Structure formats: structure tokens, C-alpha cells
Amino acid sequence: MALNGRSPMKSSYEDGAFYNQNTRVNPFLIEHVNGLPAGQAIDFGCGVGTNSGYLLSRGWNVLGIDVEDIALDMAGKKLNGNIFRQDLRAIEWDALPDFNLALCNYVIQHLSITEASTFLNDLAAHLASRGWLFLSVFDRENVLCFSEAAQLLANVGLVLQESKNWKRWDYDHGPAHFHVGTEAFFLKC
Numbered sequence: 001m002a003l004n005g006r007s008p009m010k011s012s013y014e015d016g017a018f019y020n021q022n023t024r025v026n027p028f029l030i031e032h033v034n035g036l037p038a039g040q041a042i043d044f045g046c047g048v049g050t051n052s053g054y055l056l057s058r059g060w061n062v063l064g065i066d067v068e069d070i071a072l073d074m075a076g077k078k079l080n081g082n083i084f085r086q087d088l089r090a091i092e093w094d095a096l097p098d099f100n101l102a103l104c105n106y107v108i109q110h111l112s113i114t115e116a117s118t119f120l121n122d123l124a125a126h127l128a129s130r131g132w133l134f135l136s137v138f139d140r141e142n143v144l145c146f147s148e149a150a151q152l153l154a155n156v157g158l159v160l161q162e163s164k165n166w167k168r169w170d171y172d173h174g175p176a177h178f179h180v181g182t183e184a185f186f187l188k189c
């Protein structure tokens, strides 16, 4: 797959107001997981644990994974310490619990296309049969756009169940900028 001139986004919590993700649980995630029986979830790139904390409140066991200490400190408070400092480019898969829900909410844009491909392939291999992947991407800026990710996941047995495209201005961090994105659920068959 070509990189098409795109490069991974910078990831930093040092500007204090990072993504303002402290209170905004992804509404599409809420809509979908409320129909699922609770199990084990892993939130890859969990940030401050907003979505993970929601899942925990719905009865899921949740492990939050991130590479940023500031984020993990905050996530750890929401997840009763159930956090793991890991880089998505070098996940120790055997050290993770079995999981039937994987969240990748706006994280793979921080990886190169090769790194994201490897990560998603490995994730698909480790997700339980009939398990779910919730994937959100910024379609303009991320290195792996949605159609590329969906094709990659289809190749490894994850079937797109439902998706939503959106466009909005982002005022949460840095200068106002416009995003185009997709949020989607995949089922491992």
C-alpha cells in the first residue's frame, strides 16, 4: 500500500488540553456495545480512558493500553490500575488476556501504514472468534484510510458490520481544523 505522502500524526499530552477526550465517550460505540454481552475488552491507545471507563461501567473487564505516561496515569484511575504501557508497534500479544472486544478509537493515525497493517493483522489473529473490533479513523489525515483498513481486515476474516462517516470541525486541540472520519464495527467470523 502506498503512503500517498501522509505521515503519522504527532502524539503528545504535554499541551494540557489534549483532544479534550476526558468526557466524550464515542456515541457510536455506546450505541453498539449496549447490545453486546459484557466480556473482556482491550482499549488500544486508550488515552485517558474515556471509552474504557464507559465499558467498565457497563460490566466489561477492560485493559487500557497506551504509550503515554500522562494518559496512562489518568486512565489507571478510571480502570482500577488495569493499564499496560505498550507501544502498538511492538505489542507483547502473549502478555495480554484473551479478548472479545478491541477498541482502536482514533489511534492508528499515529502509526505508519506498514506499522498499522502489521498491528491490525496481529490484532485480528488474537481477537476471539465472534469477537468485535471497533475502529475509528480520520479519513483524510490518517496513514491508513478506512477503505484500506477495511480491505486489510477483510483479508484476515473481520467482516464489516456497520459504519458511519462523519465530518466536523475540531476545536479540542491546537488551531481549529476540519476532520473527515469513519467509525466502524467489525466482527471476526
Ligand SMILES: C[S@@+](CC[C@H](N)C(=O)[O-])C[C@H]1O[C@@H](n2cnc3c(N)ncnc32)[C@H](O)[C@@H]1O
Pocket: 011, 012, 019, 021, 044, 045, 046, 047, 048, 049, 050, 051, 065, 066, 067, 068, 071, 086, 087, 088, 089, 104, 105, 106, 107, 110, 111
Ligand atoms: C487521539 S488519542 C485517542 C485516545 C482514546 N482512544 C480516545 O478515543 O479517547 C490517540 C492515543 O493513541 C496513543 N498512541 C499514539 N501512538 C501510540 C503507539 N505507538 N502505541 C500506543 N499508543 C499510542 C496516544 O498516546 C493517544 O493516547
